[in-house]
Amino acid sequence: MTRPGQRSLRRRCAVAAVSALLVTLCAPATAVSAAAPASAGTSAGTSAGRPAPAGMSSASAPGRHQVVTWGASADRQAEAPRDRSYRMVVRTSVGGAGTRVRLSNAFGDRPVTFDSVHVGERQEGARVVRGTNRALTFGGAGSVTVAPGGSVVSDPLSGRVAARSDLAVSFHVLSAGGPSTGHGMAMQTSYATAGDHAAEEGPDNWTDRTGSWYYLDAVSVETDRTTGAVVALGDSITDGWQSSTDTNRRWPDYLARRLQAAAGTGIKGVANEGISGNKVLADGAGQSALGRLRRDVLSQPGVRTVFLFEGINDIKAHTGVTAADLIAGYREIIDRAHTAGLCVVGATVLPFKGWPEFDPEGEAVRQDVNEFLRNSGELDAVADFDKALRSPYDRERLLPVFDGGDHVHPNDKGMQAMADTVGIETLSCER
Numbered sequence: 001m002t003r004p005g006q007r008s009l010r011r012r013c014a015v016a017a018v019s020a021l022l023v024t025l026c027a028p029a030t031a032v033s034a035a036a037p038a039s040a041g042t043s044a045g046t047s048a049g050r051p052a053p054a055g056m057s058s059a060s061a062p063g064r065h066q067v068v069t070w071g072a073s074a075d076r077q078a079e080a081p082r083d084r085s086y087r088m089v090v091r092t093s094v095g096g097a098g099t100r101v102r103l104s105n106a107f108g109d110r111p112v113t114f115d116s117v118h119v120g121e122r123q124e125g126a127r128v129v130r131g132t133n134r135a136l137t138f139g140g141a142g143s144v145t146v147a148p149g150g151s152v153v154s155d156p157l158s159g160r161v162a163a164r165s166d167l168a169v170s171f172h173v174l175s176a177g178g179p180s181t182g183h184g185m186a187m188q189t190s191y192a193t194a195g196d197h198a199a200e201e202g203p204d205n206w207t208d209r210t211g212s213w214y215y216l217d218a219v220s221v222e223t224d225r226t227t228g229a230v231v232a233l234g235d236s237i238t239d240g241w242q243s244s245t246d247t248n249r250r251w252p253d254y255l256a257r258r259l260q261a262a263a264g265t266g267i268k269g270v271a272n273e274g275i276s277g278n279k280v281l282a283d284g285a286g287q288s289a290l291g292r293l294r295r296d297v298l299s300q301p302g303v304r305t306v307f308l309f310e311g312i313n314d315i316k317a318h319t320g321v322t323a324a325d326l327i328a329g330y331r332e333i334i335d336r337a338h339t340a341g342l343c344v345v346g347a348t349v350l351p352f353k354g355w356p357e358f359d360p361e362g363e364a365v366r367q368d369v370n371e372f373l374r375n376s377g378e379l380d381a382v383a384d385f386d387k388a389l390r391s392p393y394d395r396e397r398l399l400p401v402f403d404g405g406d407h408v409h410p411n412d413k414g415m416q417a418m419a420d421t422v423g424i425e426t427l428s429c430e431r
Contacts, residue, residue: 060098060222067302068229069094069161070219071271072183073278074295075286076107077214080173080180085198087170087191087206088216089122091248093256094229094268095163096221098156101136103171104217105146106295109178114171114215115143116198119157122166126191126206133170133201134159143174151217161221163260163268169216170198182214185276187240187250190214211245218271220301228304229269230255230345230427231297233289233333235313237350238274242404242411249412250274254419259427267427271300279313280329281321290329298340305427306337309347309385312408315365316357323368327376330369334378343429345422346379348386353396354407363396381426388421389414 060066069092099119105112120133136154138144146152161167172195190213191206232238232252240250256270273296277285286292289310297306308330314321330346337344348370352358370386373379389410391399398407402414410418 063225064222065225065302066098066100066220067094067096067223067227067269068218068220068231068271068300069096069269070167071231071273071296071300072186072213072217073273073275073286073292074104074106074181074217075184075275077180077182077184077212080108080112080176080178082173082176083195084176085116085170085172085193085196086214087126087168087198088213089188089190090167090169090213090216090219091188091253092161092163092165092167092219092221093259093270094221094223094227095161095165096223097158097160098222099159099161100154100156100220101169101216102151102153102218102220103146103215104151104181105215106149106151106217107179107181108146108148108176110176111145111147112176112215113143113145113174114152115174116196117142117154117171118169118198120168120170120201121161122168126168126203128168128170128201130201133168133199135199156222164256167219169219171215172196172198173215180214181217182212183217183275184212185236185239185241186211186213187243187245188213189246218300223268223302226266227268227302228266228428229271229300229302230267230305230307231271231273231300231303232307232309233293233297234274234307234309235278236274236276237312237409238272238309239276240272240274240415241276242406242409243415244412247412249415251410251415251418254416255422258419258422258424262424265424265428267304267424269302271303273297277313278310279317280310280326280333281314282319285313290332293333293336298337298342303342304429305343305345306333307345307347307422307427308333308379311349311369312352312366315349315362315369316352316355318357318362321365323365323372326365326369327372330372331378343380343427345381345383345426346373347383347418348373350385350408350410351390351396351398352408353394358396358407380429381423383418383422385418385421388417
């Protein structure tokens with residue numbers, strides 16, 4: 001890990017924690033359409049037909065604040081059925097009290113009503129540990145209606161959740177229709193069923209399995225103010241494709257394990273905001289990184305660092321994107337994150353020779369982009385994923401021991417090698 005951006009790092013780090021909090025508190029929150037009175041933890045709205053970001057409320061006890069412990073990028077999904085329950089299985093990173101969940105209707109075209117929302121400790125499969133499945137409220141009420149393009153944040157739940165534990169977030173969708181909002185490639189089995197079964201701890205009625213997360217896009221916990229989070233903004237490699245399903249072996253998962261074990265760093269939360277097929281510059285597989293930066297990254301509570309690892313899909317798509325185009329996109333992300341008081345760590349783009357879309361022209365763009373990432377001085381730090389995973393015999397290819405088989409996506413060993421490349425000390429802006 002190198003640190004090319006030191007000249008302005010001290011000033012940004014001094015305001016990072018405060019600015020990150022202000023981003024959350026000052027995110028636009030227009031009218032909530034709810035089955036309960038609006039509270040500090042709810043927000044929803046639209047802006048020119050696009051989703052308005054909604055930060056998770058940071059109202060906490062003195063000396064404490066909310067920190068994101070899990071996240072997944074929202075995207076447009078299939079038609080939303082009504083009278084259906086979902087049990088979404090997620091893995092925490094940082095532990096804490098006052099658990100809140102964020103439910104999103106960012107890509108819906110009509111209101112969605114959620115009722116009977118519960119959080120419990122997942123035991124195995126769809127089974128929840130007995131006595132842990134507890135009801136959440138929204139402004140004191142047990143149900144809430146979220147307007148098209150909006151999000152809602154629950155009231156905090158008393159008690160603590162442990163770091164690196166499995167939560168089951170269960171909820172009943174009373175009314176829906178039109179496109180649903182969710183995350184298509186979870187690399188985690190979750191569950192669904194007809195009717196309202198969210199309060200049940202047993203698995204019997206959870207007959208349908210799904211490899212996607214629906215509606216749920218963030219979970220946060222309350223911690224002391226010395227604790228913060230890193231948000232990984234990426235594509236399918238960050239999303240975890242070619243890692244082992246149901247084992248939490250995406251590279252951000254490995255990074256979360258390292259952060260929990262590391263002394264001397266306040267960065268403990270990790271939110272994985274990767275979308276398979278995502279690009280920096282163009283919409284397609286989800287909104288572009290530029291388009292979703294505010295909702296998926298800047299709105300997260302307690303975030304201190306953005307980890308930027310995108311670009312391979314822009315390069316290999318053969319749309320005429322140049323290195324200069326990509327660099328301009330990176331610069332906008334860097335500038336917007338710095339303006340919010342956040343640190344920005346970037347990673348070099350991995351080799352992809354052997355993938356059907358590989359050609360010398362794309363490889364030339366990748367090399368130029370990596371030269372910028374390594375040496376421009378515009379990032380606060382750089383993780384050289386390319387150097388760590390490329391073959392010493394052909395630097396345009398992944399080392400076979402790290403190759404998931406398609407010559408683009410690393411396997412479990414490659415995911416771990418990527419996480420091991422990240423300098424823990426650089427994520428907290430500490431010298």
